[in-house]
Amino acid sequence: MKNRLSYRLQNISFSQTIAMSSKARELKNKGHDVINLSLGEPDFYPPNFVLSAAKKAIDEGYHYYTPVSGYLELKKVICEKFHRDNHLKYNPYQIVVSTGAKQAIMNVLLSLLNRDDEVIIPAPYWVSYLQMVKICESNPVIIPTVMKNNFKINPEQLEKAITSKTKLFIFSTPCNPTGSVYSYDELKNLAEVFKKYPEIMILSDEIYEHICYSEKHTSIAIFPNIYHQVITVNGLSKAFSMTGWRIGYIGAPKWIAESCDKIQGQMTSCANSIAQIAAITALSSHPSKIEYMIKEFKKRRNLVLDMIKEIDGFQFYQPNGAFYIFPKVSNFFGQKLHGKMIKNSDEFSEFLLEQSKVATVSGSAFGNNECLRISYASSEEKIIEAFTRIKKILN
Numbered sequence: 001m002k003n004r005l006s007y008r009l010q011n012i013s014f015s016q017t018i019a020m021s022s023k024a025r026e027l028k029n030k031g032h033d034v035i036n037l038s039l040g041e042p043d044f045y046p047p048n049f050v051l052s053a054a055k056k057a058i059d060e061g062y063h064y065y066t067p068v069s070g071y072l073e074l075k076k077v078i079c080e081k082f083h084r085d086n087h088l089k090y091n092p093y094q095i096v097v098s099t100g101a102k103q104a105i106m107n108v109l110l111s112l113l114n115r116d117d118e119v120i121i122p123a124p125y126w127v128s129y130l131q132m133v134k135i136c137e138s139n140p141v142i143i144p145t146v147m148k149n150n151f152k153i154n155p156e157q158l159e160k161a162i163t164s165k166t167k168l169f170i171f172s173t174p175c176n177p178t179g180s181v182y183s184y185d186e187l188k189n190l191a192e193v194f195k196k197y198p199e200i201m202i203l204s205d206e207i208y209e210h211i212c213y214s215e216k217h218t219s220i221a222i223f224p225n226i227y228h229q230v231i232t233v234n235g236l237s238k239a240f241s242m243t244g245w246r247i248g249y250i251g252a253p254k255w256i257a258e259s260c261d262k263i264q265g266q267m268t269s270c271a272n273s274i275a276q277i278a279a280i281t282a283l284s285s286h287p288s289k290i291e292y293m294i295k296e297f298k299k300r301r302n303l304v305l306d307m308i309k310e311i312d313g314f315q316f317y318q319p320n321g322a323f324y325i326f327p328k329v330s331n332f333f334g335q336k337l338h339g340k341m342i343k344n345s346d347e348f349s350e351f352l353l354e355q356s357k358v359a360t361v362s363g364s365a366f367g368n369n370e371c372l373r374i375s376y377a378s379s380e381e382k383i384i385e386a387f388t389r390i391k392k393i394l395n
């Protein structure tokens with residue numbers, strides 16, 4: 001029978017982060033002692049004060065559809081948050097609250113992209129950007145980066161990638177999967193390029209903004225000349241360890257916010273009402289309230305750096321944000337490990353899962369097939385056990 005799936009879908013892959021995590025879960029259910037360092041999901045419980053707010057919201061009767069773009073009170077709190085943490089000025093009509101940052105990003109892409117538009121994405125990139133662009137039938141233009149430059153692009157690379165078809169630039173800082181963080185000066189230099197191309201929009205994914213270990217996070221929208229080109233994306237999944245609550249949001253030019261509101265009104269009506277009320281409490285609290293989690297991530301990052309040094313053949317650089325390390329594992333390609341020839345990062349990741357029962361994600365999912373993504377959003381105990389197993393199997 002003829003393939004009845006849309007052309008759009010025939011070209012799309014499953015999310016490899018989610019696929020690897022499901023695989024790990026399946027093996028676990030079959031009784032294997034799997035350590036899952038594949039998914040970027042903090043293992044903390046959400047803060048108690050946020051949980052209390054959600055329970056109260058249930059008791060107080062927040063059971064109904066909310067305005068499509070979110071409760072006005074939440075949008076006001078988001079504006080205050082942007083001002084407090086990012087020195088950005090947004091008005092409530094520039095805010096749209098969505099079902100996770102994932103939906104927020106998809107709303108923006110659907111608002112902007114036509115078939116054959118070009119979207120510049122530095123690699124390594126977060127797994128879903130590429131597929132989302134393809135869903136919109138646009139063309140990703142990838143700028144490769146190297147570990148030597150902490151996986152960051154420079155203004156020359158950016159300018160070289162721009163063509164008359166460029167519609168959008170997408171990046172994350174702190175970056176998933178590399179953990180690199182763009183400095184104020186680096187962003188300023190990129191902003192100088194964007195200033196010359198006012199038609200190009202910039203989607204700045206800042207979902208890891210609080211998970212920064214050295215210098216403070218900077219939002220690219222703070223550069224006044226390009227403020228009107230930027231869509232700032234954020235959410236509660238990482239900072240508040242609320243992945244399942246599904247709250248993400250954008251601050252954007254009014255015309256983009258209106259369009260996201262229109263799309264969302266047709267697709268989901270609104271984000272979850274109870275989670276929105278909890279988000280009011282979460283986002284109106286000072287970031288110092290979640291510092292205990294950041295400190296713990298930093299401890300884990302340092303632990304990972306100590307342990308990874310002990311593994312022969314891994315090349316890595318120190319991540320300064322998010323909760324991933326992205327080592328180069330290409331030294332193992334072309335080698336036989338425990339009787340199995342390893343040709344690429346997919347096979348290397350498979351090998352680790354089969355032989356040491358440690359789940360990671362192949363760098364190919366993020367546009368770099370020499371590396372491997374290891375998430376350290378798990379407990380110290382699990383990290384120690386995982387790296388001990390990897391070391392044992394490889395050294």
Ligand code: PMP
Pocket residue numbers: 040099100101102103126172176205207235236237243246247248
């Ligand atoms: N952007 C990045 C860079 C991410 O790592 C994630 C993780 N899921 C998301 C967006 C989406 O987050 P969520 O939909 O859970 O808010």
Ligand code: GLU
Pocket residue numbers: 015017018038039040041127128176
């Ligand atoms: N962002 C997380 C990750 O990269 C969660 C999974 C996903 O949404 O892709 O692992």
